[in-house]
Amino acid sequence: MSKPKIAIFEFTDCEGCEVEIVSLREKLLVLEKRVDIVNWRLGQENNQPGPYDVTIIEGTPITQDEVDRLKKLREESKVLIGLGACACLGGIPAIIDTKKRKEFYKKIYGEKYKPRGIDAMPLAAYVKVDFLIHGCPVNNQEVVRIISELLAGRTPQYRGYSVCFECKQAGNECRLLNKKPCLGPITQGGCNAVCISGGSPCYGCFGNREGAEVKNLLKILNKITDQKEIDRYFSMFLNRTKN
Amino acid sequence: MELIIEKKKIKEWLVVLGKDFKVVDTRKKVLPPKQYFFPVKEDLFSFDLKSKKLKTIDQSENILLLISSLNKLEAMTQLDEIMEKPQKDFFYWQKRDKSVLVGIVDESIKVPYGGDLVLEKINQKEYRTWVLNSKGRNLLKDKFFKKVLKPRTINYPSKPNIFKEKLLDSELLAEAVEWSWQSNHKIWNELAEKCLGCGICTYVCPLCHCFSMEDQVSLDNSKCFRCRQWDACTLPRFSQIAGGHNFHKTIKERYYNWYYHKFVRAYRQYGKAQCVACGACKDNCPAGIKIGEVLKEIVKDYKKR
Ligand code: SF4
Numbered sequence: 001m002s003k004p005k006i007a008i009f010e011f012t013d014c015e016g017c018e019v020e021i022v023s024l025r026e027k028l029l030v031l032e033k034r035v036d037i038v039n040w041r042l043g044q045e046n047n048q049p050g051p052y053d054v055t056i057i058e059g060t061p062i063t064q065d066e067v068d069r070l071k072k073l074r075e076e077s078k079v080l081i082g083l084g085a086c087a088c089l090g091g092i093p094a095i096i097d098t099k100k101r102k103e104f105y106k107k108i109y110g111e112k113y114k115p116r117g118i119d120a121m122p123l124a125a126y127v128k129v130d131f132l133i134h135g136c137p138v139n140n141q142e143v144v145r146i147i148s149e150l151l152a153g154r155t156p157q158y159r160g161y162s163v164c165f166e167c168k169q170a171g172n173e174c175r176l177l178n179k180k181p182c183l184g185p186i187t188q189g190g191c192n193a194v195c196i197s198g199g200s201p202c203y204g205c206f207g208n209r210e211g212a213e214v215k216n217l218l219k220i221l222n223k224i225t226d227q228k229e230i231d232r233y234f235s236m237f238l239n240r241t242k243n
Numbered sequence: 244m245e246l247i248i249e250k251k252k253i254k255e256w257l258v259v260l261g262k263d264f265k266v267v268d269t270r271k272k273v274l275p276p277k278q279y280f281f282p283v284k285e286d287l288f289s290f291d292l293k294s295k296k297l298k299t300i301d302q303s304e305n306i307l308l309l310i311s312s313l314n315k316l317e318a319m320t321q322l323d324e325i326m327e328k329p330q331k332d333f334f335y336w337q338k339r340d341k342s343v344l345v346g347i348v349d350e351s352i353k354v355p356y357g358g359d360l361v362l363e364k365i366n367q368k369e370y371r372t373w374v375l376n377s378k379g380r381n382l383l384k385d386k387f388f389k390k391v392l393k394p395r396t397i398n399y400p401s402k403p404n405i406f407k408e409k410l411l412d413s414e415l416l417a418e419a420v421e422w423s424w425q426s427n428h429k430i431w432n433e434l435a436e437k438c439l440g441c442g443i444c445t446y447v448c449p450l451c452h453c454f455s456m457e458d459q460v461s462l463d464n465s466k467c468f469r470c471r472q473w474d475a476c477t478l479p480r481f482s483q484i485a486g487g488h489n490f491h492k493t494i495k496e497r498y499y500n501w502y503y504h505k506f507v508r509a510y511r512q513y514g515k516a517q518c519v520a521c522g523a524c525k526d527n528c529p530a531g532i533k534i535g536e537v538l539k540e541i542v543k544d545y546k547k548r
């Protein structure tokens with residue numbers, strides 16, 4: 001059986017998630033024995049055109065050209081996977097206040113500028129995405145888990161628990177109990193609660209967990225802080241998530 | 244005759260025990276003692292593709308747990324019972340058999356319901372020992388303990404816990420909880436409007452013991468692992484079966500299951516509630532749900548019905 005062909009592409013983003021893949025180091029070599037990475041601009045020089053068995057896409061399109069390229073990649077790929085919050089949720093590029101955007105255009109590029117950019121949306125707004133590897137950046141052990149699942153011929157599963165599970169394992173004090181905002185309870189686990197362990201809140205970069213009780217969390221957040229702050233929390237990664 | 248250890252000698256005594264045991268102080272840990280015998284996540288066995296052999300993964304070690312709460316000691320006795328019936332949980336007992344539980348309790352004790360050896364504070368400087376079995380007896384090193392006929396004893400009363408008293412009538416609790424669901428008591432709607440379904444109450448509960456299984460194939464395809472990790476009945480996948488059907492579609496149903504299992508099913512199966520009123524779930528719930536208050540309201544209305 002020939003090895004599955006994998007391609008890794010990126011649209012607008014910071015490439016941090018691909019760096020997570022690079023940081024797999026020895027594991028990447030183990031992986032190379034089982035798959036052919038036939039196209040990866042960041043990781044190698046010889047890149048081949050499609051079709052591909054698995055295409056991993058980091059970032060999200062913000063011009064029509066990029067959207068067209070994404071659609072073509074979908075046609076050329078058996079399995080298409082989103083890598084990281086930008087691809088899965090719109091991520092950082094989607095933070096922008098789209099109303100203010102016109103003002104910025106004028107200020108930065110002048111009156112005559114014809115805008116080409118479109119609003120950052122998750123990949124799923126344009127094409128069918130088979131699986132999302134969440135995170136900003138992704139957790140590289142999750143990348144290994146999901147690729148191992150695919151190679152074993154199984155359908156990968158999303159984490160059915162919240163960030164709180166990993167937060168309790170890390171022995172952190174609960175922010176919400178200390179009257180500090182946190183989106184951990186509605187957010188899918190898998191990141192080992194790095195932010196909370198590091199003293200920051202969870203902004204939900206792993207996306208909403210299945211069955212997230214967003215309304216109930218909002219009731220708690222409303223007691224802790226004001227609407228403006230709550231909006232800020234929900235605009236970090238969840239601007240394009242219907243809550 | 245009482246066996247007494249001076250407070251200042253406890254540390255030294257533990258250092259000596261440290262030669263035979265890995266001493267773990269659980270007193271400030273959020274997750275309860277169960278985690279050492281039923282780890283949050285563990286590989287149970289592996290299957291090697293080449294040799295076609297199954298191998299169990301033995302992670303047991305001689306471990307000594309220091310536990311400060313009587314409730315948590317009691318919970319361990321109850322968890323042992325749960326892990327024994329109807330079938331022995333091999334992986335739990337593999338670790339549990341090699342462990343000793345030492346209580347260091349700062350309140351006066353009538354009877355300790357758990358642990359192998361319990362040290363009870365009797366005055367500012369001294370602790371009295373309760374030896375519960377031979378495992379506990381083996382920890383007594385002469386150098387650190389002395390026999391005293393009538394030690395000076397001060398009473399350190401425990402905080403009143405009305406919830407604990409409620410648990411004594413577990414039959415009433417079982418009936419009341421089941422009645423509250425069948426009669427559509429409004430409290431379940433109210434709780435469904437509050438609960439985040441985060442699962443924390445289950446993780447911190449010294450008695451919850453649910454898990455899910457996950458099989459994993461190693462990246463190089465040489466081995467497959469069966470892993471079990473804690474699950475919680477407030478999570479949406481808990482009651483999902485093959486094909487995607489879910490027996491508990493809403494948080495209301497899921498949250499009720501927590502009570503149903505602890506107070507109704509556990510009563511039928513084991514004759515008592517799976518709760519020791521330790522309060523850990525209440526203290527750690529980000530939504531501020533208080534289990535004792537919930538039960539109080541239910542029982543009150545059940546009696547009035
Ligand atoms: S700090 Fe956040 S993630 Fe951690 S337990 Fe509390 S709500 Fe959950």
Ligand code: SF4
Nearest residue numbers: 191195202203205206
């Ligand atoms: S704690 Fe929240 S924001 Fe931080 S990595 Fe995890 S999911 Fe993302």
Ligand code: SF4
Nearest residue numbers: 438439441442444528
């Ligand atoms: S800890 Fe509280 S909010 Fe979380 S599942 Fe339990 S009861 Fe619900």
Ligand code: SF4
Nearest residue numbers: 448518519521522524
């Ligand atoms: S009080 Fe809560 S945490 Fe403690 S045993 Fe009962 S259900 Fe479990």
Ligand code: SF4
Nearest residue numbers: 451452453476501504
């Ligand atoms: S209350 Fe729920 S999580 Fe706890 S043991 Fe029972 S079914 Fe499992």
